[in-house]
Amino acid sequence: MLNFTYDIPTKVHFGDDALDYIGEEARKFTDKILLTYGGGSIKDNGIYEKVLLELEASGVKVYELSGIKPNPRIDSVREGIRIIKEKEIGAIIAVGGGSTIDASKFMAAGAMVDFDPWKFISENKPMSPALPLLTVLTMAATGSEMDCGGVITNLETNEKLSSGHKDTRPKVSFLDPTLTYTVNKYQTACGTVDILSHIFENYFNVDESMYMLDRIMESLMKTVIKYGPIALKEPENYEARANLMWASSWAINGFVSASSKSSWTVHPMEHELSAFYDITHGLGLAILTPRWMEYVLNEKTAHKFYDLGVNVFDIDKNLDKLEVGKIVIKKLNKFFFKDLELDSNLKDIGIDESKFDQMSKKACGKKGKIEGFVELSPADVKEIYSMCL
Amino acid sequence: MLNFTYDIPTKVHFGDDALDYIGEEARKFTDKILLTYGGGSIKDNGIYEKVLLELEASGVKVYELSGIKPNPRIDSVREGIRIIKEKEIGAIIAVGGGSTIDASKFMAAGAMVDFDPWKFISENKPMSPALPLLTVLTMAATGSEMDCGGVITNLETNEKLSSGHKDTRPKVSFLDPTLTYTVNKYQTACGTVDILSHIFENYFNVDESMYMLDRIMESLMKTVIKYGPIALKEPENYEARANLMWASSWAINGFVSASSKSSWTVHPMEHELSAFYDITHGLGLAILTPRWMEYVLNEKTAHKFYDLGVNVFDIDKNLDKLEVGKIVIKKLNKFFFKDLELDSNLKDIGIDESKFDQMSKKACGKKGKIEGFVELSPADVKEIYSMCL
Structure with missing residues (x-):
C-alpha cells in the first residue's frame, strides 16, 4: 500500500436538473466562454439550446467551436486555442463525451502558452497552468469529466497519446443521466x-x-x-x-x-x-x-x-x-x-x-x-x- | 434516487509521511496558526514536536489551545475564538480525533462573527464564512476530517447537538495511520x-x-x-x-x-x-x-x-x-x-x-x-x- 495524496476537487451537479446550475457556475469563472462540442447532435436533443439559455441568462457571452471528432485531433485543439486567445476567453465548457472533453483539456492548457499544443505530448511539457474547464457529459465512458488526463491523436504521425495535469481537471461537471438517453x-x-x-x-x-x-x-x-x-x-x-x-x-x-x-x-x-x-x-x-x-x-x-x-x-x-x-x-x-x-x-x-x-x-x-x-x-x-x- | 451536488474538495495527504506536508500546506493559508488539541498525549508520542517543527520551518507562527475534551464543550470553542481574534490568526490546525476537530469547526466559524458560538446551535445561525481548517487525525472514528459537520456539548443545558456548513469542511487533512497505533x-x-x-x-x-x-x-x-x-x-x-x-x-x-x-x-x-x-x-x-x-x-x-x-x-x-x-x-x-x-x-x-x-x-x-x-x-x-x- 503506497502513500498518496487525494485531491479531487471537481464539483458535480448530478441529476436531471444538472444543467439548471450551468449559468451560475460558469459566471463564477468568467463572462466569456468557449463552448466546445462535436458533431452537432446536441442541437437535435435540446442540450445546446438549454446551455445557451442558461449562460445568456447569467450574462455569459458564448463563443463556439464545434466539429470535435471521436479520437480527437490536435488540429481541433489548435483551432480552439486560436479562438480563446483572439477573443480573450476566460473558461471552456465542453459539451460531449471524452473526445470533446479531452480536446478541451489541451485547449485549456494550450491557451496559456505560446508553443504548439502537440508539445504537451512530444516534449512532455506540463499542462499547467490551464483555463478553468467545465463539462456537460453526454456519454458515460472515459471519465474525463472528473479526471486530469486527456488523449489526443495526431493523424500525421499516427500517434494517439495522453497527458494531463491537476490544473486540467474539470472545475465543475454537469452530469444529467437523461442526456445519455440518445446514446445508441x-x-x-x-x-x-x-x-x-x-x-x-x-x-x-x-x-x-x-x-x-x-x-x-x-x-x-x-x-x-x-x-x-x-x-x-x-x-x-x-x-x-x-x-x-x-x-x-x-x-x-x-x-x-x-x-x-x-x-x-x-x-x-x-x-x-x-x-x-x-x-x-x-x-x-x-x-x-x-x-x-x-x-x-x-x-x-x-x-x-x-x-x-x-x-x-x-x-x-x-x-x-x-x-x-x-x-x-x-x-x-x-x-x-x-x-x-x-x-x-x-x-x-x-x-x-x-x-x-x-x-x-x-x-x-x-x-x-x-x-x-x-x-x-x-x-x-x-x-x-x-x-x- | 435523488438529484444531488457532489462537492468534497478536502485534500488529503495519506500515509506515514503525511505530516511532512503540513508546513507547506499551512503556509498557503496563513503565517499565524491556532493549533488545537486535547489532553496532551500528542506530546508523548512525538506528533506535537513534528507538527511544530514543520510549521516553524515553513515560517508559520503557532498559537495553542489545548485541553479539548471528548464530547467537546462550547467553553473550549469560546476560548479558541478569543485567541483567534486577539492574535489575528488566519487558520486552525486541529490535531486529534473528532472532538478536537468538531470544536475547531465551531471556532473557525465563530471567529468570523460577533455573537456567541452556541447560537450556531440554539438559533441555527449559519456556520459561514469560516477560517480555513486543517486537521491531523489521531483516531479513526467520526469522519470529521473530511466532512462539514461538528457536534458540540453544552453542559449547562445537557445538550449535545450538531451543525455544519460547507465552509467548515477541512481544507486539508493529514491522515497518517501510524498516529493511531497508540489508540487503546x-x-x-x-x-x-x-x-x-x-x-x-x-x-x-x-x-x-x-x-x-x-x-x-x-x-x-x-x-x-x-x-x-x-x-x-x-x-x-x-x-x-x-x-x-x-x-x-x-x-x-x-x-x-x-x-x-x-x-x-x-x-x-x-x-x-x-x-x-x-x-x-x-x-x-x-x-x-x-x-x-x-x-x-x-x-x-x-x-x-x-x-x-x-x-x-x-x-x-x-x-x-x-x-x-x-x-x-x-x-x-x-x-x-x-x-x-x-x-x-x-x-x-x-x-x-x-x-x-x-x-x-x-x-x-x-x-x-x-x-x-x-x-x-x-x-x-x-x-x-x-x-x-
Whole structure:
C-alpha cells in the first residue's frame, strides 16, 4: 500500500436538473466562454439550446467551436486555442463525451502558452497552468469529466497519446443521466466497456492496493456489469444511465487507484488500434481484454482473477484459483460479445496482422515494454494482437 | 434516487509521511496558526514536536489551545475564538480525533462573527464564512476530517447537538495511520463502531439510493468489520489502521449518502446518552444499534437487512429475508460485544431508566419524532432505551 495524496476537487451537479446550475457556475469563472462540442447532435436533443439559455441568462457571452471528432485531433485543439486567445476567453465548457472533453483539456492548457499544443505530448511539457474547464457529459465512458488526463491523436504521425495535469481537471461537471438517453446501442456498449476497462487497469495493479479500495472497485464493476445491458435494452432507463454515469467518473478520477501503482496495459495496446484504424476505443478494449487476460493468467497472477471472480462474477469461492480465472474470462467474453453485442474479432472489423509489428513496438513506447500487472515486450503484445484475429 | 451536488474538495495527504506536508500546506493559508488539541498525549508520542517543527520551518507562527475534551464543550470553542481574534490568526490546525476537530469547526466559524458560538446551535445561525481548517487525525472514528459537520456539548443545558456548513469542511487533512497505533483497545473499538454506524445511518435510508452507492457502502462495512478486530489485537498493524482511517472519512463525507435522504436514527438517540452520562459515543452506538434493528425489523423493512446480510455478512442468499435480518442482528451482537469486547448493556455502565423519559423527548427534538428509516416517537425511543438495560 503506497502513500498518496487525494485531491479531487471537481464539483458535480448530478441529476436531471444538472444543467439548471450551468449559468451560475460558469459566471463564477468568467463572462466569456468557449463552448466546445462535436458533431452537432446536441442541437437535435435540446442540450445546446438549454446551455445557451442558461449562460445568456447569467450574462455569459458564448463563443463556439464545434466539429470535435471521436479520437480527437490536435488540429481541433489548435483551432480552439486560436479562438480563446483572439477573443480573450476566460473558461471552456465542453459539451460531449471524452473526445470533446479531452480536446478541451489541451485547449485549456494550450491557451496559456505560446508553443504548439502537440508539445504537451512530444516534449512532455506540463499542462499547467490551464483555463478553468467545465463539462456537460453526454456519454458515460472515459471519465474525463472528473479526471486530469486527456488523449489526443495526431493523424500525421499516427500517434494517439495522453497527458494531463491537476490544473486540467474539470472545475465543475454537469452530469444529467437523461442526456445519455440518445446514446445508441453500440456507443452505450463501447462506453460500458471503457468504464469497466478503467477499473480493470486499476484493479490489476503492481503493488497490493488497499483492501477497501479493491472492494470499492468491485462495487463499481458490479454496477457496470449490471446496468450496461439494461441501458442497451432500455435506453431511457434512468437508474441504468445514472449508475453508469457516476461509475464512469469514479472508475478513473484517482480515488480507487490512489494506494497502488497501476500501470496500464490494455489501454496502450488499444490506443494503437484506434490510432492506426480509427476504431471506437471501447470496441478495441472489448476485443483485447479477454485475450490479454488469457495471456497473463497463471499460478502467480491467479489470486487477482480469483478475487474478481468470487466478488464480482459470483463464482464459487471453493474452486481452484486458476479455475476461477478461466471462468472469469469466459464470463467476460459472454458479457462483451453476447450481452453487449459487440464484435469479438479484429478480422470482423477489417483489421489484419499487417501492422502488428509496428503497433506492438509503438504500444511499448520509449521504454520498449509495457510495465503493467505483467510486463509485456513487443513480442508479447504482438502475440496478444494475434489472439484477437 | 435523488438529484444531488457532489462537492468534497478536502485534500488529503495519506500515509506515514503525511505530516511532512503540513508546513507547506499551512503556509498557503496563513503565517499565524491556532493549533488545537486535547489532553496532551500528542506530546508523548512525538506528533506535537513534528507538527511544530514543520510549521516553524515553513515560517508559520503557532498559537495553542489545548485541553479539548471528548464530547467537546462550547467553553473550549469560546476560548479558541478569543485567541483567534486577539492574535489575528488566519487558520486552525486541529490535531486529534473528532472532538478536537468538531470544536475547531465551531471556532473557525465563530471567529468570523460577533455573537456567541452556541447560537450556531440554539438559533441555527449559519456556520459561514469560516477560517480555513486543517486537521491531523489521531483516531479513526467520526469522519470529521473530511466532512462539514461538528457536534458540540453544552453542559449547562445537557445538550449535545450538531451543525455544519460547507465552509467548515477541512481544507486539508493529514491522515497518517501510524498516529493511531497508540489508540487503546477500547477507543479503537468505539471508533470502529462509530464508523460502522455512520454507514448504517446512510444505508438504512428513506429513499432508494443509487445501486452503486449501496454497493460501495457495503464495501466500506466489510472493510470496517474485517479490520476493527485486527486493530484491537495488533495495534501496530498498518494495513488495519490505514483501512479503518480511510473508511472513517468515506463513511460520512457525503459521497455515499448523496443520492438518498438519509435521516439518522441511532445517532440522535446516542447523543442523549452521551449528553446525560458523558459516555463514549461509540459505546453508546454499539449498545443501541442492535436493539434499534430488532425494533424496526419487519416484513416491510427486511429487504435492506437482507442486502446487508448477504452482501456484507456472507449470509446464505436463499434464506427468507426476515430470517436473514435476524441473523444480521445476531452477527452484529457478536461483532460489537465479543470481537470488539464492548459492554453490551446500559446497566453494566451504570445507566438506569431514570432519565429515559427526558432523553426520549430530547432525542425526538422539536419535531417530536425521529424521522429515520422507520419513524420513531418518544415512546418508541423509550422502548429502545429500555431494551438496552
